[in-house]
Amino acid sequence: MITADERAARRATLAATMGRPVLLMGHGDRPRNLPMVPVPFRQDSTFLYYTGCREPDAAALLVDGKCTLFLHQPGDDDALWHGPTPSLAERGAALGVDDVRPHNELERAVADVLAQGPLASLAVADAARSKLASWWTGRALNFGVDHGDDDLVQAVISQRRVKSSAEIEAQRAAAQHSAAAHVAVAQAACAGATERGLKAVFEAVLAGRGLTPGYGTILSRRGEVLHNRTHDGVLEAGDLLLVDGGGEGPEGYTADITRTWPVGGAFTGRQRAAYEAVLAAQDEAIALCRPGVRYREVHDAASRVLARFLIDEGVLTCDVDEALSSGAHGLFYPHGTGHLIGLDVHDLENFGDLPSYPSDQPRPTQFGTCNLRLDLPLEAGWVVTVEPGLYAVPEILHDPKLRDTLGDRVSWSRATSWIGLGGIRIEDDVAVTLGAPDILSAATPKSVAAVEAVTGAGPTVGERLAVQGF
Numbered sequence: 027m028i029t030a031d032e033r034a035a036r037r038a039t040l041a042a043t044m045g046r047p048v049l050l051m052g053h054g055d056r057p058r059n060l061p062m063v064p065v066p067f068r069q070d071s072t073f074l075y076y077t078g079c080r081e082p083d084a085a086a087l088l089v090d091g092k093c094t095l096f097l098h099q100p101g102d103d104d105a106l107w108h109g110p111t112p113s114l115a116e117r118g119a120a121l122g123v124d125d126v127r128p129h130n131e132l133e134r135a136v137a138d139v140l141a142q143g144p145l146a147s148l149a150v151a152d153a154a155r156s157k158l159a160s161w162w163t164g165r166a167l168n169f170g171v172d173h174g175d176d177d178l179v180q181a182v183i184s185q186r187r188v189k190s191s192a193e194i195e196a197q198r199a200a201a202q203h204s205a206a207a208h209v210a211v212a213q214a215a216c217a218g219a220t221e222r223g224l225k226a227v228f229e230a231v232l233a234g235r236g237l238t239p240g241y242g243t244i245l246s247r248r249g250e251v252l253h254n255r256t257h258d259g260v261l262e263a264g265d266l267l268l269v270d271g272g273g274e275g276p277e278g279y280t281a282d283i284t285r286t287w288p289v290g291g292a293f294t295g296r297q298r299a300a301y302e303a304v305l306a307a308q309d310e311a312i313a314l315c316r317p318g319v320r321y322r323e324v325h326d327a328a329s330r331v332l333a334r335f336l337i338d339e340g341v342l343t344c345d346v347d348e349a350l351s352s353g354a355h356g357l358f359y360p361h362g363t364g365h366l367i368g369l370d371v372h373d374l375e376n377f378g379d380l381p382s383y384p385s386d387q388p389r390p391t392q393f394g395t396c397n398l399r400l401d402l403p404l405e406a407g408w409v410v411t412v413e414p415g416l417y418a419v420p421e422i423l424h425d426p427k428l429r430d431t432l433g434d435r436v437s438w439s440r441a442t443s444w445i446g447l448g449g450i451r452i453e454d455d456v457a458v459t460l461g462a463p464d465i466l467s468a469a470t471p472k473s474v475a476a477v478e479a480v481t482g483a484g485p486t487v488g489e490r491l492a493v494q495g496f
């Protein structure tokens with residue numbers, strides 16, 4: 027459990043690093059179509075990290091090591107519509123902050139601080155809240171573009187990137203609950219099952235355990251569409267069902283797990299060979315997740331195993347080194363091996379590549395490898411995903427530019443014979459420790475035998491949803 031004391035210690039570290047006041051803005055309620063119909067609220071992750079506060083329209087001023095929280099006071103008829111709200115003092119005491127003030131005093135408080143000297147701040151995804159902070163502080167704050175004061179951004183990255191033992195346990199709990207959701211989907215995955223029904227099963231199991239999806243659940247028999255957002259398919263025997271989903275626990279930490287299930291309960295020979303290659307690639311990559319190892323080495327290790335497989339299958343005609351230097355393996359493995367994970371599924375990626383690449387090193391430009399989201403030496407306490415995959419994407423295999431670039435390093439007839447495979451991805455969440463890598467999502471079945479045993483073993487979608495009972 028993340029305690030108020032741990033959050034107070036985080037704020038003390040930030041105060042010591044910054045040496046000047048900081049304004050943190052939380053998200054507001056954002057209307058879906060009408061003011062009283064908001065999109066589901068999720069607090070800004072950095073705000074959550076330092077305050078634990080999940081209320082809309084909250085803000086925090088950190089001055090001289092003290093944290094004052096600014097919160098909305100309920101209106102006269104608020105109890106009628108939303109039930110009773112604890113007092114400001116009660117809400118502040120529960121969060122362990124130094125003081126709580128009504129939100130309408132924030133602008134004046136910011137002005138008072140600015141009269142004494144500079145005030146650092148950060149952009150948040152809620153544009154209206156960034157605009158307020160920008161207006162008051164006189165600096166550009168545009169989410170994803172102008173992140174805020176550079177030293178504040180770096181301080182937040184340095185702190186949030188290294189997870190405490192309590193954070194790692196929160197991520198492990200999220201992964202364990204998510205494993206149950208993956209197993210429920212696998213059991214219900216049989217010919218005739220619908221993707222939307224299986225997605226309902228996934229999210230029902232999470233809900234029953236007090237979790238919400240940490241990101242849009244990817245669940246598709248068309249796993250070669252990497253971030254497939256549709257759920258219109260109906261499973262057929264022989265399909266590979268790719269499920270990339272994870273639950274976010276009550277403290278905001280999410281899991282990100284992918285499994286690939288053979289509909290009908292058994293892989294075909296070709297599916298099995300490809301699955302085992304992806305699994306071997308993941309095993310090698312995970313073993314390298316140790317302090318000091320650059321994540322690019324983790325990615326290259328996975329890529330080498332997959333290149334070797336493609337050579338053995340006669341798809342690539344070059345050797346492994348040539349495959350990696352030319353990017354030929356990227357035809358079937360066109361994304362990076364992983365990313366940071368924590369309060370956000372791509373943790374800290376709201377700051378672009380600042381948390382994940384050296385400042386003097388741009389991303390690689392090679393097809394496929396350009397999608398690598400992380401390339402820094404790993405440190406103990408970082409949590410990363412390891413998620414190699416193999417995909418037969420017709421648009422890639424028929425791309426004239428890639429055919430021209432890669433030329434005779436590829437047997438194009440052998441390559442296109444794989445069209446119809448769909449996609450295979452195996453993803454786990456791994457905590458880097460001083461010892462062996464700690465696989466937080468290890469409860470999710472993964473070996474060929476375990477995966478075949480669970481797929482389609484029941485209960486079905488209808489049985490599963492009927493017995494959720496909440």
Ligand SMILES: [Mn+2]
Pocket residue numbers: 282365411413453
């Ligand atoms: Mn991922």
